[in-house]
Amino acid sequence: xxxxxxxxxxxxxxxxxxxxxxxxxxxxxxxxxxxxxxxxxxxxxxxxxxxxxxxxxxxxxxxxxxxxxxxxxxxxxxxxxxxxxxxxxxxxxxxxxxxxxxxxxxxxxxxxxxxxxxxxxxxxxxxxxxxxxxxxxxxxxxxxxxxxxxxxxxxxxxxxxxxxxxxxxxxxxxxxxxxxxxxxxxxxxxxxxxxxxxxxxxxxxxxxxxxxxxxxxxxxxxxxxxxxxxxxxxxxxxxxxxxxxxxxxx
Amino acid sequence: xxxxxxxxxxxxxxxxxxxxxxxxxxxxxxxxxxxxxxxxxxxxxxxxxxxxxxxxxxxxxxxxxxxxxxxxxxxxxxxxxxxxxxxxxxxxxxxxxxxxxxxxxxxxxxxxxxxxxxxxxxxxxxxxxxxxxxxxxxxxxxxxxxxxxxxxxxxxxxxxxxxxxxxxxxxxxxxxxxxxxxxxxxxxxxxxxxxxxxxxxxxxxxxxxxxxxxxxxxxxxxxxxxxxxxxxxxxxxxxxxxxxxxxxxxxxxxxxxxxxxxxxxxxxxxxxxxxxxxxxxxxxxxxxxxxxxxxxxxxxxxxxxxxxxxxxxxxxxxxxxxxxxxxxxxxxxxxxxxxxxxxxxxxxxxxxxxxxxxxxxxxx
Numbered sequence: 001x002x003x004x005x006x007x008x009x010x011x012x013x014x015x016x017x018x019x020x021x022x023x024x025x026x027x028x029x030x031x032x033x034x035x036x037x038x039x040x041x042x043x044x045x046x047x048x049x050x051x052x053x054x055x056x057x058x059x060x061x062x063x064x065x066x067x068x069x070x071x072x073x074x075x076x077x078x079x080x081x082x083x084x085x086x087x088x089x090x091x092x093x094x095x096x097x098x099x100x101x102x103x104x105x106x107x108x109x110x111x112x113x114x115x116x117x118x119x120x121x122x123x124x125x126x127x128x129x130x131x132x133x134x135x136x137x138x139x140x141x142x143x144x145x146x147x148x149x150x151x152x153x154x155x156x157x158x159x160x161x162x163x164x165x166x167x168x169x170x171x172x173x174x175x176x177x178x179x180x181x182x183x184x185x186x187x188x189x190x191x192x193x194x195x196x197x198x199x200x201x202x203x204x205x206x207x208x209x210x211x212x213x214x215x216x217x218x219x220x221x222x223x224x225x226x227x228x229x230x231x232x233x234x235x236x237x238x239x240x241x242x243x244x245x246x247x248x249x250x
Numbered sequence: 251x252x253x254x255x256x257x258x259x260x261x262x263x264x265x266x267x268x269x270x271x272x273x274x275x276x277x278x279x280x281x282x283x284x285x286x287x288x289x290x291x292x293x294x295x296x297x298x299x300x301x302x303x304x305x306x307x308x309x310x311x312x313x314x315x316x317x318x319x320x321x322x323x324x325x326x327x328x329x330x331x332x333x334x335x336x337x338x339x340x341x342x343x344x345x346x347x348x349x350x351x352x353x354x355x356x357x358x359x360x361x362x363x364x365x366x367x368x369x370x371x372x373x374x375x376x377x378x379x380x381x382x383x384x385x386x387x388x389x390x391x392x393x394x395x396x397x398x399x400x401x402x403x404x405x406x407x408x409x410x411x412x413x414x415x416x417x418x419x420x421x422x423x424x425x426x427x428x429x430x431x432x433x434x435x436x437x438x439x440x441x442x443x444x445x446x447x448x449x450x451x452x453x454x455x456x457x458x459x460x461x462x463x464x465x466x467x468x469x470x471x472x473x474x475x476x477x478x479x480x481x482x483x484x485x486x487x488x489x490x491x492x493x494x495x496x497x498x499x500x501x502x503x504x505x506x507x508x509x510x511x512x513x514x515x516x517x518x519x520x521x522x523x524x525x526x527x528x529x530x531x532x533x534x535x536x537x538x539x540x541x542x543x544x545x546x547x548x549x550x551x552x553x554x555x556x557x558x559x560x561x562x563x564x565x566x567x568x569x570x571x572x573x574x575x576x577x578x579x580x581x582x583x584x585x586x587x588x589x590x591x592x593x594x595x596x597x598x599x600x601x602x603x604x605x606x607x608x609x610x611x612x613x614x
Binding site: 159160161162170171172173174175176179186189190192193194195196197198199200201202203204205206207210 | 276278280281282284285380384385387388392393394395396397398399400401402403404405406408409410412462463464465466467468469
């Protein structure tokens with residue numbers, strides 16, 4: 001089963017969260033996506049209620065814990081309404097393993113806000129204030145420093161819903177909007193297939209006029225730069241005449 | 251090796267069996283076929299087929315079984331087994347090109363306009379077909395981007411959407427084992443060669459050569475580049491045949507004698523074997539090493555009709571009415587076709603080998 005967020009890696013854990021409408025969601029995701037979601041939980045208003053690690057296999061659906069059994073201890077913590085809530089570090093790691101002050105574990109403890117609840121680390125806190133964020137793209141992606149940029153693995157084409165993985169797997173675009181949604185991928189595929197990514201063929205019917213108008217506008221700009229206003233006036237009249245012609249624009 | 255352009259072009263007519271020129275377009279609006287379900291592909295294909303019938307006076311021949319069988323061999327159309335849901339085939343008879351223009355809707359909104367014939371005037375025919383297709387741009391609204399050209403699902407066809415394919419008979423280069431070098435040279439010259447198997451010669455020594463790029467120049471210019479590449483191939487093939495005729499007459503005579511014996515005596519000839527025999531006969535005729543009066547094996551349809559898909563609808567069905575076959579092959583289809591094919595090819599065994607060639611072979 002593939003991760004439901006990136007659709008590239010295998011699903012290794014389950015993520016429980018509340019979306020913006022307050023509804024509880026259950027997502028089967030890979031570790032990288034889970035960590036990224038945790039890192040941005042506060043920014044996005046997502047409450048990560050529990051994470052179950054299941055060694056890479058498809059996690060089983062949550063079961064009701066039986067009292068007195070080990071499963072009861074492993075069950076996700078619930079709030080007063082019985083809905084799963086976010087675990088604290090102490091709950092996740094165990095009461096006995098609370099970091100002791102003055103040791104390395106204290107320094108490694110997750111940062112807490114004023115209420116003592118864990119909060120998201122900044123990049124500077126994670127790597128130390130003296131260090132710059134990593135240059136490695138996978139590390140930056142893990143920290144979410146490039147989340148939401150074009151050609152992201154999570155981005156879906158608004159026209160057909162395809163992802164980069166879908167297009168790479170098939171070697172085919174699924175709709176014209178894929179080319180503008182994934183510009184880097186488009187350029188790469190065209191360079192591989194045709195060693196060229198700029199069209200130099202016949203213009204489509206009706207676009208010859210647009211090409212001529214663009215050429216006239218370039219000449220107009222050059223005439224203005226060299227202060228040849230008579231030529232600029234003549235070119236402007238020619239441009240307006242061309243724009244007034246009927247024609248088909250693709 | 252001859253570099254005379256006229257000689258090379260004349261030889262190119264002997265080596266180039268047929269050429270298909272095609273333009274690929276996608277109608278704007280819906281996604282590409284890969285993103286559509288079968289029902290949507292079918293409905294969209296029917297709509298666009300209806301528009302083409304109205305705009306071009308095209309005839310819908312999708313359900314023509316015989317054409318589905320031999321269309322791939324004769325016209326370079328999609329074989330029946332590769333046709334997906336929503337496939338439509340239309341034929342436009344009245345065109346400025348003088349030959350039918352085929353419109354294939356591969357599924358949903360993916361359209362291929364093609365023409366296939368023996369003409370070597372690639373540039374003029376390319377321009378004529380392009381103007382015909384551009385006339386449909388406004389009513390059908392093809393997907394077009396000023397930076398990328400005509401947009402299709404396949405990156406290799408983006409830009410002009412232009413694809414030109416030639417079927418070449420390269421018996422000389424195949425005999426000397428130069429087909430791999432041909433494939434490598436094609437890539438360096440903006441073309442690609444479709445090999446059958448890298449280690450074996452293709453049946454009938456037929457290679458399909460096609461253009462590699464469709465974005466960096468006008469379609470007419472791409473056709474000119476492709477023809478220049480074919481001229482270079484024709485030069486090499488001429489040289490190879492010359493060497494075979496003058497340096498290896500004993501081998502050449504052996505090739506022709508074997509072909510003559512099999513054509514005269516075989517009761518069953520498979521499609522691949524038929525292509526090889528036709529290749530040997532065509533090699534001998536084009537080099538002047540053989541003569542045949544009552545048939546013209548240089549006509550390209552001999553290769554087309556010999557294939558499994560095209561043989562029975564084109565030749566076998568008529569022969570079946572006149573030729574009596576043994577009961578064990580009459581109903582068993584592979585053997586029935588092979589037996590009929592042997593009957594069909596038998597008249598070609600009447601060719602005569604050139605006496606001078608035999609004498610040179612004997613004295614070698």
